[in-house]
Amino acid sequence: MKKINLCIDIDSTITKPDYWVDYYNKHFNANYIYCDDTVEEYLKKNDVDYKIFDKFYHKYAEEMHKTAEIRPDAVKNIKKLEKFCDIYYVTARESHIEPITVDWLKKHGVYNDTYHLGSFDKTVKAKDLNCDIFIEDNLKTSKDLVNEGIKVLLIDTGFNRYEEPDSIKRVKDWNEIYNEIKIYYNQNK
Numbered sequence: 001m002k003k004i005n006l007c008i009d010i011d012s013t014i015t016k017p018d019y020w021v022d023y024y025n026k027h028f029n030a031n032y033i034y035c036d037d038t039v040e041e042y043l044k045k046n047d048v049d050y051k052i053f054d055k056f057y058h059k060y061a062e063e064m065h066k067t068a069e070i071r072p073d074a075v076k077n078i079k080k081l082e083k084f085c086d087i088y089y090v091t092a093r094e095s096h097i098e099p100i101t102v103d104w105l106k107k108h109g110v111y112n113d114t115y116h117l118g119s120f121d122k123t124v125k126a127k128d129l130n131c132d133i134f135i136e137d138n139l140k141t142s143k144d145l146v147n148e149g150i151k152v153l154l155i156d157t158g159f160n161r162y163e164e165p166d167s168i169k170r171v172k173d174w175n176e177i178y179n180e181i182k183i184y185y186n187q188n189k
Contacts, residue, residue: 003084003085003086004084004085004086004132004133004181004184004185004188005085005086005088005129005130005131005132005133006081006085006086006087006088006131006132006133006134006135006181007087007088007089007090007122007125007126007129007131007133007134007135008078008087008088008089008090008134008135009089009090009091009092009122009134009135009136009137009138009141010089010091010093010101011065011068011091011092011093011137012137012155012157013071013135013136013137013155014070014071014074014078014089014110015068015069015070015071016068016069016070016071017034017137017157017158017159018034019064019065019067019068019069020057020060020064021033021034023056023060023063023064024056027056027059027060028056035158061093061094061097062097062100065093065097065100065101065104066100066103066104068104070108071173071174072173072174073173073174073175074108074110074174075108075109075110076174077174077175077177077178078110078174079109079110080178081178081181082112084182084185085181085185087112087113088112088113088114088115088129088131089101089105089112089113089114089115090114090115090117090122090125090126090129090131090134091114091115091116091117092117092118092119092120092122092138092141093116093117093118094116094118095116095118097116098114098116101114101116102114115129120138120140120141121141121144122134122136122141122144122145123144123145123147123148123150126145126148126150127148127150131145131150132150132151132184133150133151133152133153133181133184134150134151134152134153135152135153135155135177136152136153136154136155137154137155137157137159137160138160139154139160139162139163139165139168142154142160142165142168143165143168146165146167146168151169151184152167152168152169153169153170153171153177153180153181154168154169154170154171155170155171155172155173155177156170156171156172
């Protein structure tokens with residue numbers, strides 16, 4: 001079988017989902033401690049306005065992305081996936097962040113082609129890349145991809161648990177991601 005075309009989001013998918021918290025606490029003089037089980041509740045309870053959060057994000061984006069920690073087992077499993085997958089990073093990051101993204105991926109030894117869309121609408125790029133499987137953390141983006149016939153592995157985070165669509169496979173970590181993709185590959189040889 002030819003290689004699988006695998007698209008991977010970056011933020012909260014390869015990076016740990018709390019990459020923004022220290023910057024948030026400093027900027028808003030808060031003392032939030034990230035927990036997957038409470039993040040959605042915290043944001044709602046503290047009435048975090050998207051427009052204000054977006055301004056905060058743009059102020060610190062470059063530094064946050066330079067210092068983000070990688071999820072456990074991501075490197076090991078991405079390297080194993082490269083043997084039977086063509087990997088493309090498809091991110092909502094804006095294009096001016098691309099040099100930082102490339103440096104970060106190279107630093108961790110998992111650099112592949114990257115596409116900075118500046119938008120959470122990833123369906124057109126995924127279709128252009130003939131994506132077989134997309135690894136994502138954003139539930140709305142995942143639903144959009146599935147509606148276009150693309151298989152999605154939704155990496156579990158506290159901010160995407162508010163719904164469980166039947167058509168999306170939820171995965172807890174990079175070991176499970178690898179196993180799901182290997183099963184898919186073996187079934188489609």
